[in-house]
Amino acid sequence: MSTNPQLSIELRSDWLKGYLRADQIRTDTLVQLVAQWADPDARDEVLDALDALAAVITGTPREGELDAAVEAVEDAASMDTARIEIDGWTCRRLFAELSKVASKLNRFNPLARSARQDGRRTA
Numbered sequence: 240m241s242t243n244p245q246l247s248i249e250l251r252s253d254w255l256k257g258y259l260r261a262d263q264i265r266t267d268t269l270v271q272l273v274a275q276w277a278d279p280d281a282r283d284e285v286l287d288a289l290d291a292l293a294a295v296i297t298g299t300p301r302e303g304e305l306d307a308a309v310e311a312v313e314d315a316a317s318m319d320t321a322r323i324e325i326d327g328w329t330c331r332r333l334f335a336e337l338s339k340v341a342s343k344l345n346r347f348n349p350l351a352r353s354a355r356q357d358g359r360r361t362a
Contacts, residue, residue, distance in 0.1 A: 288315035
C-alpha cells in the first residue's frame with residue numbers, strides 16, 4: 240500500500256497488470272476545462288468541442304477520430320500537457336512501488352523473461 244495513494248503504482252489483484260494512479264492530472268484537467276467554460280468568449284468553442292467528442296463516443300469512431308476529438312477539447316479548453324512534477328523523494332517512492340509491481344507482473348510472464356534475455360523491451 241502506498242503512502243500516497245493519489246499518486247501511486249499498484250498491482251491488480253490478479254497480478255496480470257498494474258495501475259498507475261495520478262489524481263492530480265484529473266483535477267488539473269477539470270479545473271482547466273471549467274476555467275475556459277467560465278469565460279463567456281470561450282464557452283461556445285468548448286461546448287462545440289465537447290459536443291463533437293460526445294458524437295464520436297456515442298457513434299462508431301473511425302481510426303484517429305477519438306484522438307482528434309479529445310485534442311479539440313484540449314485545445315478549446317487551453318489545457319496543459321497531462322503531467323505533474325515529482326521531487327526526488329516521490330520519484331524514489333514511485334520507483335520502489337513500480338519495482339514491486341514489475342517483479343510480480345514479470346514473474347510468470349515468459350515473454351518478459353525472453354525479452355530480458357534478448358535485451359529487448361516489452362510493451
